[in-house]
Amino acid sequence: MTTVVGIGYPYHDCGAAVLVDGEIVAAVNESRLSRIKREARFPSSAVNELLEDVESVDRIALAGVENAPLGRTLRTELKRTDNSVDRLAEGLRAVQSGLAKTPAIVRETAEKLAAETSLSGAVQELVENIEYVDHHRAHAASAYYTSGFADATVLTIDSSGDGLSSAVWTGSDGTLEQVATNDSVDSIGRIWNQVPTVFGFKGFRHAGKFMGLASYCDDVPPGLGATFDELLTVDGLSVKNRFRRAHANDSYEERVLAWKDLVGDYSAPAVASALQRRTEEVVTEFAETAVETTGCANLALAGGVTANVKLNQRLYELDRVDRLFVHQNMGDGGLAVGAALDHWARSESPVDPTLLDDVYLGPSYDEASIQRAIEAAELPEGYRVRRFDSDDELAAFAAGLLADGHVVNLFRGRMEYGPRALGNRSILYQPTDPSAITWLNERLERTAFMPFAPVTLAEEADECYENYDPDACPAAMFMTITFDCTETMQKRSPGAVHLDGTARPQILEERMNPFYYAVVDEYRRQTGVPTLLNTSFNVHGEPIVCTPGDALRSFLDFGTKALVIGTTAVVAPEES
Template identity: 40%
Template sequence: LIFKEFVLEMWMRKSLPQDFITRIGKCIMRFLYVKKVKSLLKKLELHKKPFYYVNHHLTHAAGAFYASNYEEATVLTTDGFGDGLCATIYLGKNNKLKRLKKVFSLNSPGLFYTAVTSLLGFKPLQHEGKITGLAAYGKESEPYHLIKKIISFDSQKCNFPIDIRYFRSSGLSVTIKDTVSYLLIFITNFMNGNFLQSFTKINDIVSRKKTRWHSEKLSELLKNFSREDISWAFQKRLEEIMVAFAEYAVGVTGINRVAVSGGTFANVKVNQKIGESQNIKEIYVFPHMGDGGTAGGAALYIYHMLTNCKNKVKALDNAYLGPIYSDSDILGTLNKYSDKIKWEKINNTPQRLATLIAEKKIVGRYSGRMEYGPRALGNRSILVHPSDKTINDWLNKRLKRTEFMPFAPVTLKEEEKNSYLIKKGCEEPAYYMTITFLCTDFMQKNCAAAVHVDGTARPQLIDEQKNKTYYTILKEFYKITGIPSFINTSFNMHEEPIVCTPEDALRSFLQGAVDILSIEDYLITKR
């Protein structure tokens, strides 16, 4: 697949890609990588166990289908690239997955979106969500009509025709000298048995290089327009082609329930537009839709293959699958920082936290198992009163985040209709904050901090079955304030991962992320 895509690109460009030497090197390194993995398994005495390779997009498809509660589904995967592909359509039926269509990564809607991330000065493959947030501040104007001509969806060929003159096939401006240096590092360490170290060293060098996924031609095309209108144009076009892709897929399978995964479906506005399509009855978004979810997808696929697909696993009913720490672990960490903090153990934790949030304290909550996937869903969250519409300014500054990024609410499931305009069949993704909805007048009036400038929000719906203690905190807050929502944002400083351990939580607390920290039933303040 990778070789075929390479030949196709040469034919379309009528020349060799600028980074063709690097890409050949990557193919060689990948071949050596698989060999070395098998060698490492032998050292670990695991070589007698079966060794399975699962295609990248198949792992996405397996995660989406097997974690859903669908017996039959149209399964879509879309991302930047993976094993030579950027998109697939699978039929999920009889506990099996059958691939019906594939799209080579040369025609990638994911990399189309990565290009604008690069163009506007954000980090490609990391900050695409900022484009989604920024797009709400833009409007339809000339950039949209220019961008519309660059990419489309071709239902005759199931493809995303794209004018590749505006894009780079690789984000790195890598010279022949760079490539030779990388290969020498790799070969030297590989021969010495330091296989993983070779990748670490190369990654250290590459990470210091400026990445760029757009061409000068794209820069020239859009140089006179605002970043808000450019973002709006790319977001709108992505929504259009992805809805067209989803509707086409439903037409192919005849099944109007769709399960989706892949990095492109981290775009919550795209998920909203697909869910609102009249051709689609229900949508399920795998909670860990990015590449972090491929390990789970691979495991699900192999399990069903080894059991001859006799029984579909139980649908995923919550995302609290991560690490959990004991009371002794927590006390050990608290004692380690006893010169900087003081704490008390409380018996009425939900009521105390609800009161503090109602008093407009910034509360960090650390409890139970960490969430699986990119969203904080209450167990590693910062909780804030939702009424102050200036929160985007002051809390983003406090957390050192980009000022225009919206904050998301958590809402009592029984109050969803009073808060959002939700099409039936779109509720499930909202348990995992993977979809947006238009907000009601009640929501806009009482939860101004959670409503983005375009009138939407990316809510987490919560009920007692998903997370009883977290639900009770919100229920108590509702009793105090009459508002069935508050802000839930991830517990971390900008560019850092969500806190995992009690020490992570304390470090973020001491950096000023929150006013008060709750770790299980311990309430912590600074000395």
């Protein structure tokens, strides 16, 4: 048995993963344990959590944002200014910095592993046991090896990592080959990180929220559309961020002020809509050219920009694309898994790409731990604790509450891998209430305009979503793509349909999560509706809950009706 520990240390969304004989057996991001969103610190707690079930570690694979190959670094820096002498000097300084940083991140990782985790060994021994995996290669590995596509065109698109902002790869016979790249100066992701700040959003954290505003603008002002057309361009596989090139030597604050001069007089929805439209245009041309270049119509995606679910829908709808997969932890939170998979494929044995359909890879807690947490919670007067002898009875109880219009929190089994709550750390509500987007967001202290995602039984998905094909779009199982909703879906589940007529579903098969499936199926039996609203179980500003204590604290803060936790239901009094 050979064990590889993957570590993602990109200074945000850090995490760890464990591969045993090439199979992903566990993965968790540090933020779930530290309770700090997009955690930047070294993932010591994540490593320790995963090592509890590991006897020995044979190899460590590390991915971050430091190791830009020298030629790429020089090329990027030479694009940053028009003065040839300054360009050469800056490029050489960047190369020198790259030479210094490459071993530094490996040594820093070894030092932290030795000091903060249960891994044994001297620092130098750990250094020699760590392989650094290029940032975009780790993204590509995460997408290809978990897609189930034997052959794939792989796109990695993000803000920046190891000197790149996007890349095209071919995946074939278990190996990855790079086809084309775009340097970090031409990043699409950085535009999404900066433009929202003009309107008071935290760009790095709220790009998804800003994207949600796009549907609230029907007509983009022509001048605004032309601005983004000029600043973000594409020619085949070459993407250009002309704003960044023009402001290459500016500080972050100066760039934000420059964006404010360009778009600050327009409404936030108009700007979001214009940027979304241009992103879709640029990336679809990029993808079409990539598929034409590689000759493979199976598309696998990773990188922060591919968290854009409307963009992913446009890619799925391309005539040249046959099948689409988006890695479940598509941002930098997936680097640990990608690094471990890439190391295994290149150093141990070929990896047969297999669909990662079991995303419940995080920590779990036994009934004794859950009961201790309930006792420690000091439930307010009137709250009832009811234990169930069977999952069927508990699922029927939860479904009955949902059918009666109550909100139910779910906490069961292993925590999900990735940013989506997929039934083990979820909040559920009926989809028939069109006002849910207003009052439930307010109850959960979330942004009022953000839609809720539906979970739908796989057998009923055709009736709910246009152009859905389970073989062509495995991404639909993980809330990583939107679909146009059918007329039936819009009438039957208006609370799950966004303003633009789309939804971001989780298509649920019984084999994937039997208890969760039983809740939705029993709700369907009682109401005739095969869908529920599913949103993440977390207090505003915190990551999704991880432990029973997290779950109970958040449940009591929300004031919702019931918490299903293990084999127990904690039920609020009637007046709650």
